[in-house]
Amino acid sequence: MELISSQRQRTDIPEKDWLDWKWQIQNRIKDEHELSDYIEISSDEREAISSCSQVFSFSATPYYLRLADKKDPNCPIRLQVLPRKEELSVRAWDREDPLAEESYMPVKGVTHRYPDRALWYLSHVCAVYCRFCTRKRKVSQSSGTPGLEDWQKALQYFREHPEIKEVILSGGDPLNLSDHKLDFLLGELKSIPHINQVRIHTRYPVTLPMRITSELCSVLKKHFPIYLVTHFNHPKELTPLVKERIGMLVKEGAVTVLNQSVLLKGVNNSVETLKDLFYGLTKIGIKPYYLHQCDEIFGSSHFRVPIEEGVELMKQIRGSVSGLSVPLYVVDLTGGGGKVPLPANYLEETKDSSYVFRNYKGDLYEIGF
Numbered sequence: 001m002e003l004i005s006s007q008r009q010r011t012d013i014p015e016k017d018w019l020d021w022k023w024q025i026q027n028r029i030k031d032e033h034e035l036s037d038y039i040e041i042s043s044d045e046r047e048a049i050s051s052c053s054q055v056f057s058f059s060a061t062p063y064y065l066r067l068a069d070k071k072d073p074n075c076p077i078r079l080q081v082l083p084r085k086e087e088l089s090v091r092a093w094d095r096e097d098p099l100a101e102e103s104y105m106p107v108k109g110v111t112h113r114y115p116d117r118a119l120w121y122l123s124h125v126c127a128v129y130c131r132f133c134t135r136k137r138k139v140s141q142s143s144g145t146p147g148l149e150d151w152q153k154a155l156q157y158f159r160e161h162p163e164i165k166e167v168i169l170s171g172g173d174p175l176n177l178s179d180h181k182l183d184f185l186l187g188e189l190k191s192i193p194h195i196n197q198v199r200i201h202t203r204y205p206v207t208l209p210m211r212i213t214s215e216l217c218s219v220l221k222k223h224f225p226i227y228l229v230t231h232f233n234h235p236k237e238l239t240p241l242v243k244e245r246i247g248m249l250v251k252e253g254a255v256t257v258l259n260q261s262v263l264l265k266g267v268n269n270s271v272e273t274l275k276d277l278f279y280g281l282t283k284i285g286i287k288p289y290y291l292h293q294c295d296e297i298f299g300s301s302h303f304r305v306p307i308e309e310g311v312e313l314m315k316q317i318r319g320s321v322s323g324l325s326v327p328l329y330v331v332d333l334t335g336g337g338g339k340v341p342l343p344a345n346y347l348e349e350t351k352d353s354s355y356v357f358r359n360y361k362g363d364l365y366e367i368g369f
């Protein structure tokens with residue numbers, strides 16, 4: 001508890017408030033005046049906060065901002081959360097809805113693209129608005145949040161489509177809903193005989209770990225099994241509080257926790273950073289699942305890493321990190337084409353009765369049929 005308290009740093013905030021997720025949400029930092037309590041804002045950041053916030057809101061929990069370096073504008077936490085003027089430059093390939101989610105929406109909030117899976121968009125709200133968000137076309141907007149009537153229509157759709165085996169609760173952040181509402185939604189989903197599994201996609205374990213409470217764990221355990229996919233991008237995000245709350249999810253909530261990261265220039269595009277992240281995740285009970293190529297969302301080109309670089313990074317990772325800690329590097333195809341794995345090519349040559357491989361060190365090995 002000592003370490004967790006020390007993250008609080010500001011002595012004027014009682015620990016009881018700091019560890020209350022609703023207090024963190026109510027006290028999110030939304031402008032440069034509040035921000036200056038946490039970091040020394042650079043002139044570029046100051047300018048970008050006012051110009052870019054018109055396009056995509058700026059907001060961050062006090063908890064998440066406490067992880068940022070006070071002085072360094074290139075700190076990986078700051079890069080993820082603070083607007084940059086580059087966000088205003090839109091490239092030819094940038095899209096409003098790169099994954100074409102709105103085109104595969106039979107009822108409000110439900111994207112049904114793959115036959116056996118449906119994504120259920122439940123909330124516009126997140127604790128932190130990530131500058132590379134794929135859904136910035138609607139996340140953070142105050143109007144149009146799906147309500148009870150939309151939920152009933154979505155549930156009816158799931159009931160009428162026996163080919164749907166999996167529902168993914170997403171958003172915005174679905175853990176922004178109260179425990180009571182989550183209990184209701186999970187109960188309804190689990191009562192549909194053909195639904196095999198339910199996944200929750202949430203960044204709250206990263207940006208608001210205090211959202212994971214014993215009460216939430218009881219709800220999740222009641223609807224066992226639940227798969228929770230979270231979104232850590234940098235080892236700085238793996239704090240003692242995160243470790244404590246992930247432990248609760250796994251032990252009290254009986255939840256299987258996985259992680260998907262996005263490969264982001266300046267944030268995590270180095271072997272050392274990714275290695276620390278992936279090992280750090282498995283150490284606290286989270287399986288690295290996907291490493292995503294950054295989607296072609298408008299205003300995010302400054303984050304994009306060339307795919308060749310990503311493949312090379314993953315080749316180095318695979319050579320030096322336990323397979324348990326290695327995620328699959330994928331690109332989600334613009335236009336709704338689905339995920340495609342981006343494996344390194346190790347097969348150098350095919351001979352009459354053997355294959356020649358080059359390993360991650362560049363050494364050649366030949367094996368027979």
Ligand code: SF4
Pocket residue numbers: 125126127128129130132133134135139171172173203
């Ligand atoms: S938490 Fe997820 S949905 Fe919310 S802004 Fe970040 S990436 Fe987008």
